[in-house]
Amino acid sequence: MNDEPTPAMTYGERVKARRATLDLTQSELARMTGLSRGTIRNLETDAVETTKLTRQLIDEALAQAEGKGAPTERLRKTTSGSLPASTGKPTFSERRVRESIASQIELMAAAYPEDVFPEGGESPEARSVDAMRHAYRTAARIARGEDQ
Incomplete structure (x- = not known):
């Protein structure tokens, strides 16, 4: 070629x-x-x-x-290896993207329903599910910009 x-x-x-x-x-x-x-x-x-x-x-x-x-x-x-500094309040389109990402993450958390995997269980599986649920919820808050 x-x-x-x-x-x-x-x-x-x-x-x-x-x-x-x-x-x-x-x-x-x-x-x-x-x-x-x-x-x-x-x-x-x-x-x-x-x-x-x-x-x-x-x-x-x-x-x-x-x-x-x-x-x-x-x-x-x-x-440069780093993200540009935040310019303050997110624009409407940034908020829409953040909310979309957060919603998708929350759907992943819903894959671990509390009625099937109750919180506070003592088994290793229950602790693992608690950790996953917590991680997904934290990721959703971060995606929304709530944990900054």
Whole structure:
């Protein structure tokens, strides 16, 4: 396969060609963007649709690797190993996402119903179920931003 990107290629094929030209591995590109190697692999095989932000991160990282650009603030935040600082009160869409995650976690806690697995049991199984239930409830509170 020719390593030079062409206009007829899909976005994933162009990324793979540019990455190969730059002699970068999927893992290296993943580290540069803050994405997982699996995401890079799926993107390159067109197994997933990419978001605008994902494309921007990849394009910026590849441009930086080509020596054609300095890292932008977004790329520096993504590759710094830490999340951007909270800007205070979450936006409406952030609250919706947090609530959706919390609801899904609470559904997992419901897999351990108290009528079947009563709290405070002395058996190792009962203690394990208590711990799981507590962990899921705590995770739901964290997802909602209640434990900060």
